[in-house]
Amino acid sequence: MAQQQSFDWWDGRLPGRPAALWAGVPAQATPSPSASSAAAAAGAGDAPAPAVPAPGAVDAAEVYRAVQSSEAFARIRRDHRGFALPATALFLTWYLFYLVAQAAAPELMRRQLAGPLNVAWLLALGQFASTFLLTWRYARNARTKRDRAALELRWDTQDRLR
Template sequence: MVAARHDPVYDDLHASAEFAELKRRYRGFAFPATAAFLVWYLTYVVLSMWAGGFMSKQVVGNINVALVLGLLQFATTFVIAWLYSNYSTKRLDPLARELDERFVSLSKGAPGGKDLR
């Protein structure tokens, strides 16, 4: 069994309030977005399995409710990706950059004086 290596600089940053805040912000977006999408997806699956009459209703021409909801699954995926990109740029990236800069400056002062990234 190989002993785990610990980097004291990383361990200090990992224990910092800023790192905890970064994780909180990430989870604050990722968990609700994932849960909402899974509910939306499973609703589509359940409707497809047990609401055939509803899903087969014609909307326009040969386009039915099932096709519209299926296409909305793709649209939802892209909307969530776009929302996450914006959220990350505004709320996660600045804090992550700050932590990275702190890691680099602290790691240069570590024994050996090399960049530990």
């Protein structure tokens, strides 16, 4: 029984856990731990279709589709992808350029700049610098634009799923 108790403990700790996620198992009925672990998504088996909601339960699929098409969610998604996708393209291109430059233009990479520093070392330090810079910009973007809105939408969605 110890396991069951600890499971109940964290289940109760997190408010607004959507019961409808588990193929319509009501929140009050003790959910079998394995049912929840094997089915983070509705339907542990092979059924690809969304689970049929039990009578009285909210249709989770409807809620998710409604939230997905809402303006608030569109803004969160835009704020995430608008930064993350271009930034990923940028750093991957910059890294591949750096990598291919070693193979394609070794002479250019050997050119001396100042003291023992050559182009290759400058680009290497540039990779460190760009990694730190992008990390900082991404963190700031997420903190100022996305975090609060995402948290509000999370509680809102979980309320609608209850």
